[in-house]
Amino acid sequence: MSNKPATTTGAPPIMVADLILRDEPEKLISFAEQFGSELSNSKLSTSQIRLAFGQIRQIEAMWRIPSQQAQAERLLLLLKPRMAYQTARENNAGNALLQEILSKGIDAVYENTSAASTERAVRFHRFVDLCEALLAYHKVTEVKNRSRLGHARHD
Secondary structure, rough: OOOOOOOOOOOOOOOOHHHHHHHHHHHHHHHHHHHHHHHOOOOOOOHHHHHHHHHHHHHHHHHHHHHHHHHHHHHHHHHHHHHHHHHHHHHHHHOOOOOHHHHHHHHHHOOOOOHHHHHHHHHHHHHHHHHHHHHHHHHHHHHHHHHOOOOOOOO
16 A cells, blocks of 8 residues: 655645544645645536545445445445546546545555454544545635636535
8 A cells, every 4th residue: 555645746745644544633624725726726526526525425324334334345445446447537637636635545544454443434534524625625716716717606
């Protein structure tokens, strides 16, 4: 599993895994603000990021049911090839960055596979928090960009 930083030109190297492995909400928020904005500026559409987030929310709902947790963990791992396919199909920087962030986050959930299932659950919920924050800051940037261009639209 690679623990390389998800960075862009001029962006400080922040390790996605660190955001999942450690409970540091301030760093998670800062990362999400920076990269949520970058995702928006790289033309990743709201529907594209919501599609991934919707799948993550479905997995989260399953994860909460003890009898479905194993299936939820399986679906989380299978999100990686789905994101790779979407990135190849769309072929844009926004999809590539989202795939990189989500893949590294998923890897962090499973880092040190001997971790207890309760620790994986804690990590998974931090991953969901990161995804939710990315979506929020993506939308904030999208609205700001639209209002700068004089195309106010609210959804």
